[in-house]
Amino acid sequence: MAKKPTIREVAKAARVSVATVSRVLNGQQGFSSQTERQVRQVVKEMGYSGGGLARAVKNKVPKTIALIVPEVSEYFLRLAGTGNRGCGAQARLCGDTLQHGS
Numbered sequence: 001m002a003k004k005p006t007i008r009e010v011a012k013a014a015r016v017s018v019a020t021v022s023r024v025l026n027g028q029q030g031f032s033s034q035t036e037r038q039v040r041q042v043v044k045e046m047g048y049s050g051g052g053l054a055r056a057v058k059n060k061v062p063k064t065i066a067l068i069v070p071e072v073s074e075y076f077l078r079l080a081g082t083g084n085r086g087c088g089a090q091a092r093l094c095g096d097t098l099q100h101g102s
Contacts, residue, residue, distance in 0.1 A: 005046040014042040025050060
């Protein structure tokens with residue numbers, strides 16, 4: 001499995017600071033439209049998805065959904081899924097993470 005890129009790697013590839021990448025991704029101000037395009041292009045190319053857990057800890061707002069079930073079956077794993085469907089995908093669309101266990 002390939003290592004997920006870090007915000008530092010994105011900043012280096014985009015030739016901007018980590019703070020600039022953070023401002024672009026969080027919709028803040030303080031950069032040119034050209035810089036925004038460059039950062040978003042690098043984010044897309046590298047597949048950067050941000051540090052949701054780190055952000056939740058910093059902001060003291062957990063964004064985790066827990067599913068507790070009596071038995072983890074193959075059906076459940078398909079339902080919870082980590083692909084483009086299921087609970088996991090829906091949680092990611094909202095910027096949340098999904099934890100499951102029995």
